[in-house]
Amino acid sequence: MATDQAENAHVPVEPVRSDSGLRRHLVTFGWYATLVALALVILFPIYMLILRAISSPIAYINAGQPLRLVEPEWDIFSRAWTDAGMARAMLVSVVITAVIMTAQFITSVLAAYAFAFMEFPLKKLMFAVVIGTLLLPIEVTLIANVRTIRDLGWLNSVQGLSFPFLATALGIFLIRQGFMAVPRDLRDAATLDGFGHLGFLFRVAVPLAKPVIGSFLVISFLSAWNQYVWPRNATDSGSWQTVQIALRTLTTTRIDEINVAFAGAIIAALPLVVLLVFFQRQMVRGLTAGAVKG
Amino acid sequence: MFLLPALAVFVGFFYYPLYRLVDMAMHRENRFGRGDPPYVGTTQIIDTLTGSDFVEGVTHSALYMVYTVPLGLVLGVLLAVAANRKLKGIRAFQTVFSSTVATSVAVASVIFFTLVNPEVGYFKDVTWLSLANPDTALFSVSLSSVWQNLGLTFIIVLASLQAVPVEMEEAAALDGYGPLRHFWRITVPLISPALLFLAVVLVVHALQAYAQIELLTNGGPGTATETLLYKIADPQGIRSVGVKASMSLGLFVLTAAVAAVQYGLLSRRVHYGD
Numbered sequence: 001m002a003t004d005q006a007e008n009a010h011v012p013v014e015p016v017r018s019d020s021g022l023r024r025h026l027v028t029f030g031w032y033a034t035l036v037a038l039a040l041v042i043l044f045p046i047y048m049l050i051l052r053a054i055s056s057p058i059a060y061i062n063a064g065q066p067l068r069l070v071e072p073e074w075d076i077f078s079r080a081w082t083d084a085g086m087a088r089a090m091l092v093s094v095v096i097t098a099v100i101m102t103a104q105f106i107t108s109v110l111a112a113y114a115f116a117f118m119e120f121p122l123k124k125l126m127f128a129v130v131i132g133t134l135l136l137p138i139e140v141t142l143i144a145n146v147r148t149i150r151d152l153g154w155l156n157s158v159q160g161l162s163f164p165f166l167a168t169a170l171g172i173f174l175i176r177q178g179f180m181a182v183p184r185d186l187r188d189a190a191t192l193d194g195f196g197h198l199g200f201l202f203r204v205a206v207p208l209a210k211p212v213i214g215s216f217l218v219i220s221f222l223s224a225w226n227q228y229v230w231p232r233n234a235t236d237s238g239s240w241q242t243v244q245i246a247l248r249t250l251t252t253t254r255i256d257e258i259n260v261a262f263a264g265a266i267i268a269a270l271p272l273v274v275l276l277v278f279f280q281r282q283m284v285r286g287l288t289a290g291a292v293k294g
Numbered sequence: 295m296f297l298l299p300a301l302a303v304f305v306g307f308f309y310y311p312l313y314r315l316v317d318m319a320m321h322r323e324n325r326f327g328r329g330d331p332p333y334v335g336t337t338q339i340i341d342t343l344t345g346s347d348f349v350e351g352v353t354h355s356a357l358y359m360v361y362t363v364p365l366g367l368v369l370g371v372l373l374a375v376a377a378n379r380k381l382k383g384i385r386a387f388q389t390v391f392s393s394t395v396a397t398s399v400a401v402a403s404v405i406f407f408t409l410v411n412p413e414v415g416y417f418k419d420v421t422w423l424s425l426a427n428p429d430t431a432l433f434s435v436s437l438s439s440v441w442q443n444l445g446l447t448f449i450i451v452l453a454s455l456q457a458v459p460v461e462m463e464e465a466a467a468l469d470g471y472g473p474l475r476h477f478w479r480i481t482v483p484l485i486s487p488a489l490l491f492l493a494v495v496l497v498v499h500a501l502q503a504y505a506q507i508e509l510l511t512n513g514g515p516g517t518a519t520e521t522l523l524y525k526i527a528d529p530q531g532i533r534s535v536g537v538k539a540s541m542s543l544g545l546f547v548l549t550a551a552v553a554a555v556q557y558g559l560l561s562r563r564v565h566y567g568d
Contacts, residue, residue, distance in 0.1 A: 028381065031379065032381065035376050038372065038376060038387075039390045042391060043393075045405045045406065045408075045409060045441060046405065048405070048409060049404070049405045049408055052414075061414060065416055106299065107303065108300070110297070110299060111300040111301075113296055114297050126301070129301065129304060129309075130300070130304065132309075133308040135549060136308045136309070136546070137502070139501070139523055139549075140312075140315075140542055141311035141542070142526065143315060143542050144310075144311035144315045144318060144539065144542075145307055145311050147314065147535070148314070163303070163306075164308075166303045167300035167302075167303035172300065197296075225398070228504060228505040229502075229504050229523070229527050232527070233527060236529075244400040244401075245400075247401065247404055247509070248508060251404060258414055264404070269396055272396040272398070273396045275396070280389075280392075283395070284392070284449055287446060287450065288450055
């Protein structure tokens with residue numbers, strides 16, 4: 001967990017009753033038992049996924065579904081990667097996610113800057129236009145947007161997969177909040193130093209708002225990588241499937257090769273596992289942004 | 295101007311499609327989908343939104359919320375309370391408890407495929423988890439969402455618990471509160487803003503449930519697991535574009551209602567300050 005938060009973690013203070021050492025040990029034991037039980041609930045499904053990916057599907061069922069490997073097929077991951085097309089799907093996902101994150105960063109930073117530092121006519125109306133998009137998630141506009149990209153000839157293309165996500169109200173809000181914390185004096189000083197709007201934005205404001213921008217990029221990455229409904233409808237060719245959509249195709253494999261889908265799911269989860277391991281603090285901050293601090 | 299790029303996207307892919315949905319919903323395709331569909335005004339919208347198919351979709355979406363939101367909140371609080379203490383190895387437990395944030399809905403669905411799939415699932419013979427039975431299938435699918443949401447719920451409740459001031463805890467201890475009374479009188483009120491936020495997030499997740507249904511049941515058996523969004527977004531579905539557009543307008547109203555509740559909660563929070 002986030003190390004900076006863990007410092008503040010505290011044990012609920014024991015009541016001022018005279019607790020015997022034995023009782024304290026029992027309480028501690030009770031908490032450990034609870035923690036282990038909860039961990040099992042969370043880990044068991046993951047354990048089953050790994051077990052079932054490596055075990056030979058029919059042999060596993062015939063063996064009476066034991067909690068151990070049955071006739072392991074260690075080549076299943078390379079089969080999922082090459083034969084089952086996870087490599088290609090990974091490439092599509094990486095490209096789409098990179099395009100969406102880059103574009104969201106640029107559009108959000110620019111718009112947030114305008115709302116935080118500039119005065120212009122219809123500012124309130126423009127802000128309402130941004131807020132209004134929160135009422136129009138992709139699930140609502142899906143049918144019409146599919147028709148739009150079909151009309152444009154963008155089915156099965158990078159544009160088609162990414163365009164509806166090149167800007168997001170959430171990014172504009174979060175980064176605007178970050179910019180509002182930048183002292184006005186700095187803006188004035190920068191003007192005196194001859195910085196234009198863009199110079200101030202990228203040399204002063206963006207570096208100062210780094211934590212907020214970092215949190216937002218985490219959210220941006222997660223939502224772009226995990227997308228399902230849009231890429232499902234914006235593609236009808238196997239070679240344009242993202243990893244999430246490829247998983248659906250794999251689950252329709254014959255039962256005797258179904259473990260290729262399970263191996264595919266492990267491959268699809270790896271980038272997020274890496275993110276969680278190396279960027280745990282940023283990820284926690286990103287996920288709690290807007291939740292705890294409001 | 296700095297706003298232009300964002301506004302172009304918002305107009306092209308958020309507002310224009312809303313207009314287009316209305317337009318599509320007002321044209322009824324003939325059975326073979328040939329030629330330009332004739333204009334039918336609001337009749338198709340009214341027919342669809344009062345029809346049994348739409349009502350069934352809304353009912354299933356509402357059930358999905360009932361299955362996922364309360365259970366998700368209770369488990370999230372349980373995880374966070376259990377992990378918010380100084381014990382050896384607590385970090386390892388915290389990492390395990392947050393781990394489901396590393397799964398997408400599709401990955402979580404494949405994971406539950408290994409558990410509840412009627413042919414190969416580990417629990418395929420457990421009757422109350424059966425995907426083959428129309429009475430239990432939706433509940434069984436919903437458990438994949440409960441599991442997948444745990445990481446997020448845990449992280450947010452834990453962060454909120456850690457923000458509880460230590461003095462508050464000490465005062466409660468001096469008053470001789472036992473653990474249960476402490477939990478209900480001190481902990482729950484203090485983390486209630488986070489719980490409200492999470493309740494809204496989980497409701498939105500339930501409304502957006504799609505991949506888990508497609509991967510686990512394809513809406514079946516029959517139409518037993520077809521939620522509203524599934525009926526709209528299933529590319530292999532039998533519904534005409536006009537009907538789907540009408541249903542999308544229904545979904546828009548539901549989404550707006552949830553957003554209104556969310557806005558109400560957020561603006562109330564401002565008053566009792568942080």
